[in-house]
Amino acid sequence: MMMRRRSLWSLVSLLCIMVCATPAAICQTGPQAESVSDPGSYPVEANTIGINYGQVADNLPTPQEAVLLIQSMKIGRVKLFDSDPAVMSALANTGLQVISALPNDGISAVASSSTTAEQWVQDNVLAYYPATDITTIHVGNELWSQPGFQPLWDQLMPCILNIHASLTYHNLSQAIKVSTAVAFNALAASYPPSAGVFSEEIAVPYVQPLLQFLSETHSYFYINAYPYFAWAGDPAQIPLEYALFELDSSSSSSSSSTASTTSVTAAGVVLDGHLKYYNMLDAQLDAVNAAMEQLGYGDVRVAISETGWPTAGDPGQLGCNIPNAANYNRRLVTKMLSTSSSVLGTPSRPGIFIPTFIFALFNEDLKPGPGTERHWGLLYPNGTNVYSIDMTGQMGSFTFNSTSSSKAPNLTPASRNNPLNDLDPPPPPASSIFNQFPGFDISCGSSTMSSRSFKTTTTFTTVRAAFNLLLQQPANIPLTAARLLEFFFPLLLLPLTITAFLFLSIHLDSLQ
Known part of the structure; x- marks a missing residue:
């Protein structure tokens, strides 16, 4: 009987541990995994995804609220388009890695004066660092893509060098790198990927000096890469599946892996020599890699x-709808945060982690240009999800319905290209927050419930899922309140556990 009692006590103790584990503890993903690094001198990167936080809108949350949303989504990096004081302050002591920026209109002044550069660093870096973890400064954005910026081309490198010199003076040049963001159309050719080359107008006079600096300082060459634009520009020739990461890597297994020519298989896979490309983003990145190698800087990442x-x-405007966007970004995160060396990197540079920033955090209603410019956000301005997405990369895109979203049903292949599908969808009301994620726990990164079985799961499991949803929506439910609920949840269940133990103990005594 004593052995039976010890077994019972062990069982009940295990039950207590399971009950007292809070939802947040269950959902912890552990320390951020470090990815595979190339043999060069680039630092090993934390395995996290980044987000672009723009503010070209008149209806966005405050920077403090926006930062809470970013943290709730398990995002690890934030890229800004300036050094807005309110945003920089809101990012302090959050653990988020930050790319801040000197906008295009500030380049001339900083390029022409080391004193001005020092003042800019004082005001926009030293005033916030290290509380705000600034890892990179971007000097300008897409300068080589618009003729109106051509007067700044000659000033880009002097500006970069002046800022780098100031950082060096303050012993920060190792901790804070300097670079710029380049649009993909800086390439004159990108197909096949191995033929990638920069535009002749900018290659030697402008790109080459930048690459030399990046090579010497072990800074990244940042590229704005959008398979959407390439596909939308030629949808008859480019399969949508190729742009959306939907081609299976086994779809061209019958094709020779040692092909010596460029071709496209019936499944849409691009063969470039011995390399196979199952998605357009990999092809775009390797075109950039090839273009850098052409200029003698294949070591730059x-x-x-x-x-x-x-x-x-x-x-x-074709293909711009919620299901396509959800599929693209879900699969992007899964690929970029993979711990498999066969998935990480690109065909020409396998096994290398690529820091990636999704565009964008919010839909921004004041952005000029075509309608797509105002609809890139993962979130509506009120903080609710445009579609569900796991930013830890642990869930895997296969866990989601292939085209599921918070409001859109599955679309037929023809309707996936219809620009009127989900045209300017309204944000869901705060009261519908529990209806947005019927089939999975977004914060845990794993699926234990299907939408069919959601209503028949135990109360314990359902309550845990509800708590996780509370923690994912700080804009609608105060984070402090959610944490209090999370804390008291196990205390409510503890009396039930003790009662069950006493009942079983008395019952066993009566059997003696």
């Missing part, structure tokens, strides 16, 4: 400063 997919647009 690439990072993605912007990528994403729009959820809506104007009539005539």
